[in-house]
Amino acid sequence: MEQLAGVLAIDAGNSKTDVALVAADGTLLGTARGGGFAPQLDGPRAAVDGLAPLVAAAAAAAGLPADRPLAAQLQGCLANADLPVEEQALEAELADRGWALQTAVANDTFGLLRAGTDGPRGVAVVCGAGINCVGLLPDGRTARFPALGALTGDWGGGGGLATAAMWHATRAEDGRGPATGLAPAIAARFGLPSATALAEALHLGELGRERLHEVVPVLFDCARDGDPTARRLVDRQAEEIALLAEVAMRRLGLLDEPTPVVLGGGVLAAGQPLLLENLHQRLRRIAPLAEPRIVTAPPVLGAALLGLDRLAAPTTAHARLRTAYERLAVATAA
Incomplete structure (x- = not known):
């Protein structure tokens, strides 16, 4: 198992949060799910603190040590990051955790857009x-x-x-x-x-x-x-x-x-x-x-695809990740 994933993807919504660790080739390594994300009520620091157990759970599922950077790129697609100043504050908090070598944050609707398209x-x-x-x-x-x-x-x-x-x-x-x-x-x-x-x-x-x-x-x-x-x-x-x-x-x-x-x-x-x-x-x-x-796929798929974009991953990586979530949906439905 490689010791650094390609992407740590976080989709944090009003009612639930999904975290995924994805290899640079699009292989889905580990996932975790938790409750809603409310930085507008809790403040950026406390809201990001609440993500830590989910990141640790995804790392454990992926077989990665949680005491070091987990991924080359963290891509957060976050609800309630509606203004640029809010995105910047949350990006700074996430970068400060050291979970990835690079960090980027966008409103969660950009994750939905990426999940439903093949390009920007x-x-x-x-x-x-x-x-x-x-x-x-x-x-x-x-x-x-x-x-x-x-x-x-x-x-x-x-x-x-x-x-x-x-x-x-x-x-x-x-x-x-x-x-x-x-x-x-x-x-x-x-x-x-x-x-x-x-x-x-x-x-x-x-x-x-x-x-x-x-x-x-x-x-x-x-x-x-x-x-x-x-x-x-x-x-x-x-x-x-x-x-x-x-x-x-x-x-x-x-x-x-x-x-x-x-x-x-x-x-x-x-x-x-x-x-x-x-x-x-x-x-x-x-x-x-x-x-x-x-789009009915989990929104975290869009965050992960955006992360792969930032790594300039090949189209085969994007296709592999989409297939993984399609299979996950079938298994869940069964």
């Missing part, structure tokens, strides 16, 4: 716990958004959809809003008498806040069954995703060119027909030559 050209929209979009050209030009939530005009993602569904459901129950099937469906999903009871349980800490995301599949079920309120929310989510892609493509001059539009994150990867059909119709009107594609 295209647009990616992630709609998972939150929502974000990036675009990239081979000359290095990018299109980005602050992605700081409602403060910077963002709407949707799992958190936004769940909150909106609860807003309509509870208003329907207390008379401030029209009736909607969301109210009884949400109550039934949690075995509670009402959606308002769910709001109270979340507020009092009787249920963990992470369970709010369980409202999202209920929303899509209600939309599929024809509930007007649920359908409007799905339509708005498709509109928001399409708008992000449109603006990014316009900034980069890609609206009239064949352009990969990579779509990922839990809400999009779930493959909800109502959302995807609506979105594809909008993209056809906005950019007829756009090439939408759903």
Whole structure:
């Protein structure tokens, strides 16, 4: 076993973090998974401290000693690294750990883009716990958004959809809003008498806040069954995703060119027909030559591919790594 991997890849998201050690030839050496990554709440140092056990676990799985640099290149694709200053702070913290000879950090949406393309050209929209979009050209030009939530005009993602569904459901129950099937469906999903009871349980800490995301599949079920309120929310989510892609493509001059539009994150990867059909119709009107594609591979694949890019690895290395994750997905499904 070689004593220095090619890439230490870290994909740190809102809800989970994946770490992978990859040889320079694309062989997947070891992986580890842990919880979410919140430097905006914990601070860069504490957030990166939280990655240390995962890095150690991946090193153990790869049979590499953890008391020395593990890889030639560390590539982090990190959620909540939305501004350049945040990327720089996290890159400095990661470099200070000495886990790799070189360190680079990018927002996690760039990892999604790389996972869904063969080169540095295209647009990616992630709609998972939150929502974000990036675009990239081979000359290095990018299109980005602050992605700081409602403060910077963002709407949707799992958190936004769940909150909106609860807003309509509870208003329907207390008379401030029209009736909607969301109210009884949400109550039934949690075995509670009402959606308002769910709001109270979340507020009092009787249920963990992470369970709010369980409202999202209920929303899509209600939309599929024809509930007007649920359908409007799905339509708005498709509109928001399409708008992000449109603006990014316009900034980069890609609206009239064949352009990969990579779509990922839990809400999009779930493959909800109502959302995807609506979105594809909008993209056809906005950019007829756009090439939408759903990525369901673990986002850490994109971080690892970016790391291999930085090592100028051959295309065979990229192909080997993609195959490894495809096999891993099949084994997990079985």
